[in-house]
Amino acid sequence: MTDGRAITEQHFPYDGPHSDDHTTVAAEVIADLVRYLANATRSPGAVTETVTVYDALGSLTTAASRLEQVIGQLATAAAxxxxxGAASDLTDALHDTRLSLTSFVADLNTAHQVAADL
Known part of the structure; x- marks a missing residue:
């Protein structure tokens, strides 16, 4: 199995390049990967061991906490x-989104910890 980080680094190096196009494409790839994961986890063969649940929840917790950071940075960029004043409605909405994500990350982390005991 190939390391997910290596795949990401091949297409989206951490140090860039960073541009509007790269930012948009990265967000599209995330959406497509979530779609893939949603489809894959419907298959009984995709999750056959409890460690898969644990590992997936851990990675999803990490992703959600990073998404929280991205939302904050998008609010800063919009402003x-x-x-x-033009982006105040957007920045307010993104602030609310971050608060929701904070709660979501905490709940997801709890699920991850519970899965450790399976």
Whole structure:
């Protein structure tokens, strides 16, 4: 099995390049990978061991906590690139989204810890 980080680094090196296009494509890839995971986990052969549940929950917890950071950075960028006050509704909505994600990450982390005991 190939390491997921190596696959990501091959297509999206951590140090860039960073651009509008790369940012958009990275978000699209994340959406497509979640779609893949949703489809795969419907198959009985995709999850046959409890360690798979544990590992998947751990990775999803990490992803969700990183998404929380991304949402905050998108709010900062929106405020920076728009005229003063123009993005206030968006930044407010993204702030609320971050708060929801914080709770989600905590719940997901709890599920991950519980899965350790399976």
């Amino acid at each position: 920076r690139i728009t005229p003063p």
